[in-house]
Each structure stands twice: as structure tokens, then as C-alpha cells.
């Protein structure tokens with residue numbers, strides 16, 4: 001097992017994010033505060049790669065946590081995380 005690098009393919013990335021939601025490492029997006037900005041070489045909460053300076057990033061403030069938890073993630077990771085979150089929210093037990 002090697003860490004995901006910049007050559008991550010989107011299918012592996014989606015799978016990784018789905019697994020992290022399933023295992024509780026990532027929350028499900030739920031009306032949290034979302035800020036756009038630029039990376040400062042911090043780690044992405046989704047893929048563990050660095051968000052390099054100048055790269056677009058999203059910061060999500062989870063108000064359900066006290067003190068609020070801030071998650072930073074790449075734009076691609078954010079999009080996948082939102083999609084995975086929405087698919088879980090709309091899932092029904094009797095589907």
C-alpha cells in the first residue's frame with residue numbers, strides 16, 4: 001500500500017473518500033460552513049496529499065464539533081465528498 005500521490009485517479013479517490021465516510025474518518029456534509037481559498041501546503045482531509053500553495057482548496061467548518069473542526073480539502077476531493085455525502089443522505093432503508 002502506498003500513499004495516494006498526485007497521479008491519483010478519480011475512481012480510486014472516490015473509493016477512498018467513500019471508505020473514509022463509512023469508517024467515520026470523514027463526516028457527511030450537512031449544511032456546514034464552506035469557504036473557498038488557496039492552499040498553504042496543508043494536508044487534505046480526503047486524500048492525505050498536500051494542498052500546495054496556490055491550489056484551490058475548500059475549508060469546511062463543522063459546527064457540530066466543539067471547538068469547530070476545520071477540514072481542508074482539494075476542490076476535486078470536495079466535489080467527490082459532496083457527492084458521496086448526498087448519496088448517503090438520500091439513501092433510504094426501504095430503498
Ligand SMILES: [Zn+2]
Nearest residue numbers: 044047074077
Ligand atoms: Zn485531496
